[in-house]
Amino acid sequence: MHDLSPARSAEGGTFMSQGHIDVPAQVEAIRVGEAEGSSIDKACSVLEVLNRISGKWAIGVLLLTTQRPMRFTHLEREIKGVSRRMLTLTLRNLERDGLLVRTVYPTVPPRTEYEATPMARELYETLLVLTGWADRHRHEIDSARRVYDEQSTSRATSTGSP
Amino acid sequence: MHDLSPARSAEGGTFMSQGHIDVPAQVEAIRVGEAEGSSIDKACSVLEVLNRISGKWAIGVLLLTTQRPMRFTHLEREIKGVSRRMLTLTLRNLERDGLLVRTVYPTVPPRTEYEATPMARELYETLLVLTGWADRHRHEIDSARRVYDEQSTSRATSTGSP
DNA sequence: CGGCATCCTCAAAGATACTG
DNA sequence: CAGTATCTTTGAGGATGCCG
Numbered sequence: 001m002h003d004l005s006p007a008r009s010a011e012g013g014t015f016m017s018q019g020h021i022d023v024p025a026q027v028e029a030i031r032v033g034e035a036e037g038s039s040i041d042k043a044c045s046v047l048e049v050l051n052r053i054s055g056k057w058a059i060g061v062l063l064l065t066t067q068r069p070m071r072f073t074h075l076e077r078e079i080k081g082v083s084r085r086m087l088t089l090t091l092r093n094l095e096r097d098g099l100l101v102r103t104v105y106p107t108v109p110p111r112t113e114y115e116a117t118p119m120a121r122e123l124y125e126t127l128l129v130l131t132g133w134a135d136r137h138r139h140e141i142d143s144a145r146r147v148y149d150e151q152s153t154s155r156a157t158s159t160g161s162p
Numbered sequence: 163m164h165d166l167s168p169a170r171s172a173e174g175g176t177f178m179s180q181g182h183i184d185v186p187a188q189v190e191a192i193r194v195g196e197a198e199g200s201s202i203d204k205a206c207s208v209l210e211v212l213n214r215i216s217g218k219w220a221i222g223v224l225l226l227t228t229q230r231p232m233r234f235t236h237l238e239r240e241i242k243g244v245s246r247r248m249l250t251l252t253l254r255n256l257e258r259d260g261l262l263v264r265t266v267y268p269t270v271p272p273r274t275e276y277e278a279t280p281m282a283r284e285l286y287e288t289l290l291v292l293t294g295w296a297d298r299h300r301h302e303i304d305s306a307r308r309v310y311d312e313q314s315t316s317r318a319t320s321t322g323s324p
Numbered sequence: 325c326g327g328c329a330t331c332c333t334c335a336a337a338g339a340t341a342c343t344g
Numbered sequence: 345c346a347g348t349a350t351c352t353t354t355g356a357g358g359a360t361g362c363c364g
Contacts, residue, residue: 045292045293045296045297045300046221046289046292046293046296047221048296048300048303049292049293049295049296050212050215050216050221050292052303053212054212054216055356055357056356056357059208059209059212071325071326072325072326072327073325073326076326083357083358083359084326084327084328084359084360085327085328085329085357085358085359085360086356086357086358087327088326088327088328089356089357095310096306096307096310096311097303097306097307098302098303098305098306098307098310099303104326107325108325109325109326110325110326110327110364111325111326112325112326112327119299119302119303122295122298122299123295126291126292126295127208129288129291130207130208130211130288130292131207131208131211133211133284133285133288134207134208134210134211135207136284137281137284138207138210140260140281141210141214141259141260141261141281143260144258144259144260145258145259145260148257148258148260149258217336217337218336218337233345233346234345234346234347235345235346238346245337245338245339245340246339246346246347246348247337247338247339247340247347247348247349248336248337248338249347250346250347250348251336251337266346269345270345271345271346272344272345272346272347273345273346274345274346274347
């Protein structure tokens with residue numbers, strides 16, 4: 001069974017060469033009732049996907065590198081707000097998962113390019129589906145939130161009549 | 163513009179009625195180059211989706227509640243490993259976003275049921291797409307990781323000849 | 325230019341205990 | 345049964361500095 005729970009350092013801990021580059025744990029487990037079954041197995045798969053594309057900067061990187069090869073600095077500037085560390089981390093993770101290809105040109109100064117692999121490009125398509133969903137329901141969710149917050153606030157302010 | 167960066171507490175901070183029930187910040191921003199544009203805008207949408215379905219337990223809840231109405235305790239047992247607190251938090255967030263409907267039956271003992279809304283069920287379909295991707299590339303990613311880790315380890319062990 | 329290494333912060337997740 | 349309130353842990357993420 002896909003018990004991801006105790007797998008915090010996952011894979012076995014081989015990956016600690018580059019120093020402390022801490023590969024995120026993120027969504028680590030779900031392990032929903034193996035008795036009820038059915039779509040639960042799917043959850044694991046979904047989680048694995050999320051583990052990959054989650055982490056704040058991954059999607060930005062994937063989106064950009066899917067369009068064209070990108071240099072480190074270019075990514076750093078495009079993805080406003082990302083730190084060198086986090087960009088590197090994200091890049092390494094994606095590369096490790098085979099979603100990115102890193103090409104180093106041994107020139108001076110050095111030049112490194114990142115490009116999404118076909119596999120990642122497939123994910124891109126999938127992301128568009130998600131995007132569609134988000135766009136369609138953006139307002140619905142937004143109003144749902146407002147309603148919920150409204151009720152919560154009023155309930156906290158006046159629980160009846162003062 | 164969708165500048166989510168400084169929006170840590172988002173929404174304005176209205177939602178702090180139930181005590182400290184801290185609505186997660188999660189993936190907070192991406193704000194990729196507004197100059198380059200094109201698919202970058204999409205990134206925001208995708209992020210919003212991720213913000214919703216991320217958080218370890220959300221997907222499990224969605225998957226289960228999409229299949230049938232579920233009681234709190236049932237969810238708690240099905241989603242092994244989740245704490246009461248986290249389950250409540252997840253439930254509240256999903257409810258707030260209009261992805262879940264909470265129905266309380268004023269019986270003794272109390273009975274509460276959660277069920278996915280149509281909107282959430284659409285997301286379920288999308289999740290299946292993601293699942294498909296994950297399943298198709300599971301092995302590919304796995305071997306990619308092994309290769310990467312292998313290279314890293316050997317590079318760390320013997321960088322040439324001692 | 326393209327990164328590691330280090331230190332630090334703060335929010336998300338966990339454990340535990342109490343209540344309507 | 346179905347939560348809420350607190351305290352603590354942990355680890356993702358940020359800032360900075362150095363180096364090939």
